Amino acid sequence: MDHKFRAGIVGCGNIFPMHAYPISKNDNVDLVAVCDIKQERADAKAKELSAKAYYDYQEMIEKENLDVIHICLPHYLHPIVAEYAFSKGLHVMTEKPMSIYLRDAKAMIEAAEKSGRTLGVIFQNRYNNSTQLIYKALRDGRLGKVKSVRMTLAWCRSDEYYSKSDWKGTWDKEGGGVIIDQAIHTLDLMRYMIGEEIEFVDCSISNRAHEIIEVEDAAEGVIKFQNGIFGAFHCINYFTYDAPVELEFDCEKGRAKLTADKSVIYYHNGDSEEAHPTGDYFHYGNVKSYWGVCHQVQINQFYDALKKGEQPEITCYDALKTQQMVCAMYESGKLHKRVYLK
Ligand SMILES: NC(=O)c1ccc[n+]([C@@H]2O[C@H](COP(=O)([O-])OP(=O)(O)OC[C@H]3O[C@@H](n4cnc5c(N)ncnc54)[C@H](O)[C@@H]3O)[C@@H](O)[C@H]2O)c1
16 A cells, blocks of 8 residues: 555644645545644644644654644744754645745755755645636746736734734734735745746835734835836735735736636737636635635645655745745835845
């Protein structure tokens, strides 16, 4: 019989089901253990999934002979847990962002290389139909060259939402606000779809509407790609609901607009194409009701790649570029200057 990967998940909070369910549906993997410092959370999830509960991730790694650990923790813990897991010979699938600081994301990659293990980073929205329609039209030349791109994000993260968390809204544990936590997905899509290195970012950040958080709830600016394209962005998380994110490409042969799970391309020759959500991916309660249900696709692809001994489609090297972009946006916003990427 084929080897089944033994997987554990650390962090039994909001995003936990989006990892637990795909693992439980994947024939190549057994979810053997779950871990949370909040014991009642670990106990409840362990019972639900017939896994073992742990309250200390090092103990889980030591006792369970895991092949893979999924990291669903506050941002500042991603590099700490990943590096420990690599030192014990595990593969790692971490939630976005890789880390708060660029140097930590680089250290995660070095630890993966040193151990010969794989680092996966969740950017599940790359697998949405809406993303793929435009991505392919850009790659195969149907849209011609991109002239410019813009994105808008207006979501709702109220003071009440922040008051329930002991890490969100803080610089040391979340590492920022609307950029690093919410807009990172759409910013990653912009970078992935343009497929070019970045020359500079020029960004303003501010807290305009929240009383109880340290971090920014608004960000505006531009990403200049090395091929000359300007990518404009406007992101807030003080809107009253999670409006569909928008990403629009103005291209030589047409215009393509992604509106969350839907996208439409109008070609200048009169043709058009559309993409809609398939609707059959798992999302749990309202965890991901507004956007981003493709964890299952990315997690399955990650395990397929592990089985073949290959890098996953979304490599840690590519995820690092998004981390670098986000870190440069913070540097630009905090220091009020344009930041060139090396
Ligand atoms: N991909 C997406 O669409 C998406 C959506 C939401 C959250 N996320 C990401 O998932 C991660 C977790 O976010 P969340 O909203 O689930 O947070 P959360 O606060 O709901 O859950 C985090 C859990 O980690 C536990 N924890 C904290 N320190 C621990 C430790 N040392 N050992 C074990 N457990 C510990 C907490 O008790 C909590 O249960 C973040 O990186 C976030 O950005 C991704």
